[in-house]
Amino acid sequence: MAKSSDDISVLAGTGGVVLGEARTNHEGRKAVLLIRGDEDTSEFVALVETMGITIVETLHQPGIEDPRGYFGKGRLQDVADELSSRVQGHPWQNVDLVLMHTNASPRQLVGVSSAVEIEVWDRVRLLLSLFTSHASSLEARLQVRIARMLSDRTVLRELANQQTTGERAGYGGGGITALQATIANINRELVQLRKRQKKHAVAQSERRKQRSRSGAVTVGLAGYTNAGKSSLFLALSGKDVLVRDKLFSTLETTIGRMEDSPRVLLADTIGFIDHLPSSTLDAFRATLAEALECDLLLILSDVSDAPEELERKLFTSRNEIFSRFYGEEIEDDFPWNSNETSNVQKVLTVLTKKDQATEMQLDEAIATVAALGLPEPLIISSHTGEGMKLLKDAILLKLYGPQTNLLLLPVPPEGGRAVEGLVADVYEAGLVSKRIERDDGGVEMRVWMNEQSLSRLLAHSKNRIEVK
Ligand SMILES: Nc1nc2c(ncn2[C@@H]2O[C@H](COP(=O)(O)OP(=O)(O)OP(=O)(O)O)[C@@H](O)[C@H]2O)c(=O)[nH]1
Ligand SMILES: [Mg+2]
Incomplete structure (x- = not known):
């Protein structure tokens, strides 16, 4: 030993x-x-x-x-x-x-x-x-x-x-x-130590695969330290994580389910900081992978920071994620717009702590985000809840595309599966936002569902489910 x-x-x-x-x-x-x-x-x-x-x-x-x-x-x-x-x-x-x-x-x-x-x-x-x-x-x-x-x-x-x-x-x-x-x-x-870490990493990656096989999608929360990642995680998932006005409160990744959307998993993780040597960052690679290898990445920044601070922190976050973690070259047209082989297809920029920012700060921040080539930001406050509904919808829209209206037909005279069975299939395949029982025994449903799941659902429905 x-x-x-x-x-x-x-x-x-x-x-x-x-x-x-x-x-x-x-x-x-x-x-x-x-x-x-x-x-x-x-x-x-x-x-x-x-x-x-x-x-x-x-x-x-x-x-x-x-x-x-x-x-x-x-x-x-x-x-x-x-x-x-x-x-x-x-x-x-x-x-x-x-x-x-x-x-x-x-x-x-x-x-x-x-x-x-x-x-x-x-x-x-x-x-x-x-x-x-x-x-x-x-x-x-x-x-x-x-x-x-x-x-x-x-x-x-x-x-x-x-x-x-x-x-x-x-x-x-x-x-x-x-x-x-x-x-x-x-x-x-x-x-x-590295052997033990490798074991951890392999187990984690196995769990990630299992989650995605079970139809869950993951939303990673990334950003500079103290940006408000854990607070947003708490607001979206209700799962208790450590929130403190301290730098590097979070050092590992926590996974939780988004409230009302159990198939959407959120991953809170360690924050970034300027000039971290590569060897140090490497030690946190497995942890970061847990959050950054995701279906949708939220890049958070504190909008109440001074404009030059905001720019520095967003710049660092962007570089850490794309150059150092994904090993991509950062160019003017960004990987998520241009390059199909990119590790991240989907990114949202989220500005946090809106309740503490002035109008002028908000305007400047929007310009900074654009100048860095990041997607147009959503602006929220995890404390007051402002912007949270829009953010949730934006997350679902990015993950699933626009909502689909389905009509589940009643059991025909020659017989067939009960409507409840079809309803259960829909719940299984996507995220239901609305459900109306019709007088004729049919059911109307509004769902977030990706194309793949939708075609599978329709193929298995024996023409009992229609897209309206
Ligand atoms: N006023 C206000 N404060 C916020 C908001 N969101 C987070 N904070 C505060 O910002 C500080 C940092 O929040 P955390 O959620 O711990 O930030 P983090 O990004 O997880 O930080 P680390 O894990 O340390 O990297 C805490 O004091 C939070 O209470 C918000 O919407 N409004
Ligand atoms: Mg944290």
């Missing part, structure tokens, strides 16, 4: 790096944040706040990132000195975390860690820690663990590399051999 990576103690102060262990609760921690240039830090700060961590001080250094230590050598030393000379009452007294506002290279992570000698997170490690603390299901924990180990391995490889080239001396007590043994352990455990 491979040694668990939780045992890896690459400790600060012994010439190594704190890889930030399996700790899941970071509530109440204090951090300093390092920033180069004048980047917008609001999303990063929101991620930090979501975890209950307080940023005690933000340190800026103008100019471009130093490839060795993110901050320049002198400035980084200043930070290290300040940390090591803390006395009672120092504002940094309880700081045990240094945050870097970047997706750092392994070299930068090692560089900053060695200098400050406390735990260091770049944006990716921050996300991984957040995922770890929000992972509540077995599946979520498994994929987060894989993502963490992949990321830890790059840091350990960098350390090994620095020791081999003589750039760095010693590694704890054990030196390069201990490091290589640790990497080997990680590799072994990754093989095991």
Whole structure:
């Protein structure tokens, strides 16, 4: 059995790096944040706040990132000195975390860690820690663990590399051999974890096939984190899922039935975020597949966001879905309009949280959606219910085409199946929205039904069902 990576103690102060262990609760921690240039830090700060961590001080250094230590050598030393000379009452007294506002290279992570000698997170490690603390299901924990180990391995490889080239001396007590043994352990455990994940994925894909064989169709809910996916899922299905004003509340896929339309399944899933490394996204692939391999995909975005935020988040969602997940090239005319081999034939854009948006925001958002080549949006509020009926109808229209009016004829004089039997067949084949019993014993029905099911129904009805 491979040694668990939780045992890896690459400790600060012994010439190594704190890889930030399996700790899941970071509530109440204090951090300093390092920033180069004048980047917008609001999303990063929101991620930090979501975890209950307080940023005690933000340190800026103008100019471009130093490839060795993110901050320049002198400035980084200043930070290290300040940390090591803390006395009672120092504002940094309880700081045990240094945050870097970047997706750092392994070299930068090692560089900053060695200098400050406390735990260091770049944006990716921050996300991984957040995922770890929000992972509540077995599946979520498994994929987060894989993502963490992949990321830890790059840091350990960098350390090994620095020791081999003589750039760095010693590694704890054990030196390069201990490091290589640790990497080997990680590799072994990754093989095991991936096997388990593969098993999950196969089982999931089998369940998906079964669902579609049983005539169910799936509607996937996708969008940036905090877009309101779980809230819409709850509003449409009534099935309880975690809704919180936190980033990445949802890390796995939940399937539920659309209310009044039991054959329509909804899939709530993990959200997207900018600049997630491919290896991290890959760890969530099976989960995403559960929602994105669907009959209809809803792309959600929060219309109460500032216009440039909305654009950024929709742009990211679009790229994650089409380029990274489906591996399609994004061109001006979109896959769902142009290309029959596309993975997604059907897409709807949904703007959420209408109750919090101004008229001007709504207008701007509609223009943004069009500029990105996405289908014209439906605008809803899961809280007030506004737009929900239109959305449900739009979903059914996309899935089944226009509604069909059927007339079920009464039993003829020479005998035949009871009308109730025909009615049952119709319920079996589609979604009934209206039913009128006629005086002559016949029944009129209005249904959502795709062409294939309709022709099968008519063929089996011995001319007792007519399309009106
Ligand atoms: N005012 C308003 N708030 C909403 C609406 N829909 C969702 N929210 C809020 O937006 C926040 C995020 O909602 P979620 O449904 O958890 O969003 P999500 O997309 O599932 O988020 P993650 O799972 O974290 O990616 C919560 O605080 C919701 O209450 C809405 O229609 N109106
Ligand atoms: Mg959610």
